[in-house]
Amino acid sequence: MLGGATLVAAADLALDPTPAGAEIPTVPQVPELYDLNDMLTDAARPTANLITVTINEDGTASFELPRMEVGQGITTSTAMLIAEELDLPVEKVAVTLAPARPELLFNQLTGGSNTTISTYTPIRVAAAVARAALLEAAAIVLGDTIGGLVAKGGVITAPSGASVTYGELAVRAAGSAGSRSVEVELKAESDFAVVGTPTNRVDALAAVTGAKDFTTDLDVPDALPTMVCRAPTLNGTPVSVRNQAQVEAMPGVTHVAQVSTGVAVRAATFGQCIDAVRALDVAWKDGPVAGESDETILRKVRAAQLPMPALPSTPLTQTVSGDFTFWFRSNSAMDTNSAIADVRPDRATIWSGLKSPIVAQQQIALRLGMRPDQVKVNVVTAGGSFGRRLFFDAALEAAEISQAMGAPVRLMWHRADDARVGRGHPLGTCRVQATVLGDNVLAFNQSLTCVETDFRHGLGEIITAAAADLPAGVGNLGFAETIFALTQEVPYDFGAVVQTLVETDDRFNTGSMRNIYSPDVRVASELVVDRLAAKMRMDPYQFRRKFQRNPRLLKVLDTVAQAGEWGRSMPAGTAQGIAIHKEYKGVSACLVEIDTRPATTGRRIRDAVTGPRVTRVTFAIDVGLAINPRGLEAQMQGGINDGIALALTSSLHLRDGHFLEASWDNYFYTRQWNTPPDVRVIVVPSEETVPGGAGEAGVAASFAAVACAYARATGTMPTEFPINHRQLSFEPKPFVPPVPQSPTNGLDLTS
Amino acid sequence: MPEQTFIVNGERVTVDVEDDVRLLWVLRDLLGITGPKYGCGINVCKACTSHINGKAFNPCAVPVGRIGPDDEVTTIEGLPGQVDPGQRGDHDLHPMQEAWLDRDVAQCGYCQPGQIMAAVALVKRVKAEGRTVSEADLDAIRNICRCGTYTRIREAIRDGASRM
Numbered sequence: 037m038l039g040g041a042t043l044v045a046a047a048d049l050a051l052d053p054t055p056a057g058a059e060i061p062t063v064p065q066v067p068e069l070y071d072l073n074d075m076l077t078d079a080a081r082p083t084a085n086l087i088t089v090t091i092n093e094d095g096t097a098s099f100e101l102p103r104m105e106v107g108q109g110i111t112t113s114t115a116m117l118i119a120e121e122l123d124l125p126v127e128k129v130a131v132t133l134a135p136a137r138p139e140l141l142f143n144q145l146t147g148g149s150n151t152t153i154s155t156y157t158p159i160r161v162a163a164a165v166a167r168a169a170l171l172e173a174a175a176i177v178l179g180d181t182i183g184g185l186v187a188k189g190g191v192i193t194a195p196s197g198a199s200v201t202y203g204e205l206a207v208r209a210a211g212s213a214g215s216r217s218v219e220v221e222l223k224a225e226s227d228f229a230v231v232g233t234p235t236n237r238v239d240a241l242a243a244v245t246g247a248k249d250f251t252t253d254l255d256v257p258d259a260l261p262t263m264v265c266r267a268p269t270l271n272g273t274p275v276s277v278r279n280q281a282q283v284e285a286m287p288g289v290t291h292v293a294q295v296s297t298g299v300a301v302r303a304a305t306f307g308q309c310i311d312a313v314r315a316l317d318v319a320w321k322d323g324p325v326a327g328e329s330d331e332t333i334l335r336k337v338r339a340a341q342l343p344m345p346a347l348p349s350t351p352l353t354q355t356v357s358g359d360f361t362f363w364f365r366s367n368s369a370m371d372t373n374s375a376i377a378d379v380r381p382d383r384a385t386i387w388s389g390l391k392s393p394i395v396a397q398q399q400i401a402l403r404l405g406m407r408p409d410q411v412k413v414n415v416v417t418a419g420g421s422f423g424r425r426l427f428f429d430a431a432l433e434a435a436e437i438s439q440a441m442g443a444p445v446r447l448m449w450h451r452a453d454d455a456r457v458g459r460g461h462p463l464g465t466c467r468v469q470a471t472v473l474g475d476n477v478l479a480f481n482q483s484l485t486c487v488e489t490d491f492r493h494g495l496g497e498i499i500t501a502a503a504a505d506l507p508a509g510v511g512n513l514g515f516a517e518t519i520f521a522l523t524q525e526v527p528y529d530f531g532a533v534v535q536t537l538v539e540t541d542d543r544f545n546t547g548s549m550r551n552i553y554s555p556d557v558r559v560a561s562e563l564v565v566d567r568l569a570a571k572m573r574m575d576p577y578q579f580r581r582k583f584q585r586n587p588r589l590l591k592v593l594d595t596v597a598q599a600g601e602w603g604r605s606m607p608a609g610t611a612q613g614i615a616i617h618k619e620y621k622g623v624s625a626c627l628v629e630i631d632t633r634p635a636t637t638g639r640r641i642r643d644a645v646t647g648p649r650v651t652r653v654t655f656a657i658d659v660g661l662a663i664n665p666r667g668l669e670a671q672m673q674g675g676i677n678d679g680i681a682l683a684l685t686s687s688l689h690l691r692d693g694h695f696l697e698a699s700w701d702n703y704f705y706t707r708q709w710n711t712p713p714d715v716r717v718i719v720v721p722s723e724e725t726v727p728g729g730a731g732e733a734g735v736a737a738s739f740a741a742v743a744c745a746y747a748r749a750t751g752t753m754p755t756e757f758p759i760n761h762r763q764l765s766f767e768p769k770p771f772v773p774p775v776p777q778s779p780t781n782g783l784d785l786t787s
Numbered sequence: 788m789p790e791q792t793f794i795v796n797g798e799r800v801t802v803d804v805e806d807d808v809r810l811l812w813v814l815r816d817l818l819g820i821t822g823p824k825y826g827c828g829i830n831v832c833k834a835c836t837s838h839i840n841g842k843a844f845n846p847c848a849v850p851v852g853r854i855g856p857d858d859e860v861t862t863i864e865g866l867p868g869q870v871d872p873g874q875r876g877d878h879d880l881h882p883m884q885e886a887w888l889d890r891d892v893a894q895c896g897y898c899q900p901g902q903i904m905a906a907v908a909l910v911k912r913v914k915a916e917g918r919t920v921s922e923a924d925l926d927a928i929r930n931i932c933r934c935g936t937y938t939r940i941r942e943a944i945r946d947g948a949s950r951m
Contacts, residue, residue: 418895776829782846
């Protein structure tokens with residue numbers, strides 16, 4: 037606790053959250069003993085107490101969250117936790133995003149759906165410390181003992197009826213506090229009045245009025261619009277600009293500068309940046325994948341596949357297998373890569389949506405030739421992430437451009453660049469082999485082989501720090517192998533289970549995409565599970581009931597089967613599919629209905645992919661303690677739409693060294709004509725008393741259920757995802773110039 | 788440099804800028820009206836959806852020189868002003884915005900101003916046709932939401948329509 041103008045109460049983590057993994061199954065896989073969330077939480081633990089809740093003189097509380105809000109709802113859930121412990125209304129708690137704080141070490145990374153898991157206790161402690169200080173000060177003011185006081189709604193009342201507000205106490209509590217250790221008791225879960233209550237987002241009003249600021253909306257003086265002209269092959273580099281003076285003379289243009297990633301232009305408006313980018317005549321050096329295509333990369337991945345482990349083979353055993361291809365996918369968000377950079381000779385200030393701001397600060401300093409403490413990195417709420425903002429590509433680029441131009445810049449990637457050059461989910465294959473003997477599965481082997489997933493954003497440091505404590509020797513594996521080992525499991529009793537990962541080819545711009553490896557791995561698993569059920573002549577739901585090995589999973593599985601009317605009669609060409617998933621300390625199940633009849637797949641909508649339609653989704657999740665059930669439901673709804681896109685419509689096509697997609701009418705994320713008209717998300721009451729992760733938890737089971745439903749509706753198990761990848765459904769836009777011109781016919785298209 | 792004059796959110800403005808600069812940039816970069824978002828610049832994603840003379844349009848696809856001095860542009864910031872104070876809800880907002888709040892539609896929020904502006908125009912259109920919003924109407928909405936808030940958008944449009 038620290039004295040000051042107002043009360044600042046810091047979390048003191050004398051009480052440690054209960055270690056995970058107390059119960060050990062008989063044949064546990066690594067994530068059942070120690071998963072990625074345990075590792076991230078352990079890595080954050082040494083600095084978890086370096087957070088403060090401030091009580092202001094107006095009676096509000098404020099808190100700088102060392103995580104990033106990208107739409108997943110953590111500012112709301114954090115405000116709820118603080119409101120709960122302080123007995124304040126949620127709207128009196130202001131949660132903002134902390135700038136890069138290097139002293140937090142491994143405790144400022146937003147990833148792995150781990151925010152609530154790792155901050156649940158520290159934030160409550162910080163708030164409880166503040167509450168204790170307020171009560172102590174109130175006891176003096178009101179002339180009573182702390183035990184007799186009641187705190188409610190930001191007012192502390194004595195038995196006499198005399199009362200004093202938090203605002204009136206803020207300065208007094210700070211004055212009496214000094215810096216000392218205190219012990220606090222957290223509110224019991226049974227007394228929760230805010231936590232667990234469906235609550236609307238704290239930023240909703242700003243969002244629906246246009247007042248919510250994203251990076252490019254920020255009012256930073258003289259930070260003029262800036263865009264980059266990029267090479268016609270992926271990661272190609274500029275050699276020279278042939279018409280710099282001509283472009284510099286264009287309307288609105290203030291600067292043209294060659295930088296490492298392309299040629300940057302700065303102008304009065306982004307429209308004039310687009311004009312300038314299109315006018316630039318640049319000599320390029322080809323990028324590292326020049327000439328490559330989907331097929332050549334797939335061949336390389338196939339060549340890197342390791343032999344599958346030998347399966348037990350007797351005259352009575354049978355083998356069930358599957359071999360699947362997952363094409364490149366984009367994690368581009370609505371809010372394209374963007375950053376504001378104001379680089380001066382002796383210091384720099386950056387504003388950007390950053391999930392790993394400490395590493396960003398260090399790397400930007402390196403690029404600029406400065407010390408990290410000369411670079412101030414502000415974290416801005418972003419319009420989506422889906423893994424994209426674990427990296428800081430735009431922030432690094434903006435810093436380089438601002439330094440080269442000697443002027444502040446407001447860098448925004450064009451949509452075409454964000455889709456083509458921005459990071460994505462790597463292409464991969466997944467092979468599954470299972471051995472069946474009678475009514476049992478003796479062995480289940482699964483091998484994922486893919487283009488490298490880039491984790492060079494600071495997870496490396498976390499792993500280094502946490503590696504010594506990792507069980508099963510995974511500390512010696514590489515970053516990717518560690519992530520894979522800490523997240524993947526087969527949630528069934530299938531005898532000897534082996535899951536392996538091989539990564540190859542580091543030339544692409546990749547990274548974690550919402551739920552990383554799990555969507556592809558679980559789709560491959562669940563499709564083969566349906567095959568196993570067929571082999572044993574069992575219903576897919578009953579098969580999963582029999583072989584699952586987790587009572588929480590059984591409950592969500594039964595929940596969707598019942599609520600979603602599993603097994604109901606459906607017309608030919610339509611079918612149900614069911615799948616389960618376990619990750620982020622939670623379990624989920626999804627039941628979908630799909631329509632693959634010609635009248636549906638033949639729907640014609642301009643510049644769109646229609647195809648099969650998922651018509652109904654029933655999704656159940658046991659996330660542990662659900663801090664905000666309304667936010668959790670929203671995350672599952674989003675995950676469902678992601679799963680549908682991954683199964684049916686969305687992929688990147690690599691042709692002649694570049695990705696073709698340059699528009700939302702090229703990269704077919706789920707649209708209104710694809711989304712299910714009937715979606716029901718059930719938050720299952722949990723026996724668990726601590727929260728799990730939500731942001732990524734909806735994707736895997738949804739993707740798998742859609743794939744299984746499609747297989748059952750068509751009678752053919754799909755082996756490539758998305759299923760429409762081989763049919764190019766759009767006319768690719770040119771690569772030179774790299775961005776399309778804006779149309780001029782908008783007034784002819786009013787509606 | 789040419790002078791561009793038009794009405795935005797009830798106020799007449801004059802801006803010095805070339806005729807061919809798209810209205811989206813005039814609003815965002817020169818006038819500081821940032822509710823309309825950039826998501827593609829080619830009239831595909833619809834994140835910049837606003838109204839001109841009461842109809843939905845996309846300012847990324849309109850050169851500012853085509854806008855006349857009496858054309859009325861309404862962005863999300865001006866939407867509450869399009870209804871009488873008595874029609875506004877608890878937050879003094881347009882009924883569609885109120886429905887959006889009650890349904891807690893937004894996740895990241897980036898596309899939501901455009902979604903709301905598109906929804907209001909849709910409801911006005913179907914009402915003029917003497918009917919209610921159908922599944923087909925909802926299926927035809929092109930505004931993309933990468934967070935996948937479609938389920939709540941559909942609920943909120945129906946809710947908002949009943950309040951309009």
